[in-house]
Amino acid sequence: MFNNERWKNGTWDLNMFVKNGKMDWDSVIVAEARRRKFLEVYPETSTNQTPITFRSSVIPWWAWLRRSYLPEAELINGRAAMVGFFMGYFVDVLTGLDVVGQTGNFICKAGLLVTVIGIILFRKAEDIGNFQKLVDEATFYDKQWQATWKAQDGSNRSPNQDKQATK
Structure with a gap:
């Protein structure tokens, strides 16, 4: 204890x-x-x-x-540095803009923002699974709603569409 x-x-x-x-x-x-x-x-x-x-x-x-030397901060900073270096090199190969030239480009700044947000949100591989679970939970009731409208034969037609089809 x-x-x-x-x-x-x-x-x-x-x-x-x-x-x-x-x-x-x-x-x-x-x-x-x-x-x-x-x-x-x-x-x-x-x-x-x-x-x-x-x-x-x-x-x-x-x-x-x-307390920036905490293990979590160390992990995030290390991944951010690795991804940032790779992305800087990747953009340099694609566009010919060196690292200094990339700092003034809007697309490069947007890419940096997306990368930083991605690193913060997806710190571990399990985080992607957690977000998938959230998506499944958010769409659960939509799936139930859609299932209530399935016709007896398994098609996705509503009862009103069945009545119109028989006329």
């Missing part, structure tokens, strides 16, 4: 992270990362008696930015 003297009633006691009169957000981030890693290795069941109420959103955005 996870045990830390700063973890009380399902959240971090932020008063215990104050050093020299200032909140040490880095220590909060490290403690939460260790807690999550512990729970990943040693999963435990949760109960309603001790719900987890800690939200990482209490940590200011600038504290997260200072």
Whole structure:
């Protein structure tokens, strides 16, 4: 079971992270990362008696930015660099624009934006499967609606079309 003297009633006691009169957000981030890693290795069941109420959103955005050496940031930055280098080389071969010339071209800027958004959205291969599940869920009721209009013979004609066809 996870045990830390700063973890009380399902959240971090932020008063215990104050050093020299200032909140040490880095220590909060490290403690939460260790807690999550512990729970990943040693999963435990949760109960309603001790719900987890800690939200990482209490940590200011600038504290997260200072933690750019986190593994997730390292992974995203590395992939962005690899894709960016490849795309720069690819555009250079196709258009003859060198890297400096590409920075002033609208199409190159749009391609860079699409690449960065793609890297952020698809950080892992499983993310593509997750988006597919979302699409399937979003279209589930459309498929049910269409299935209700199938005729007895299996065609996709509505009952009104069947009546008109028999006239």
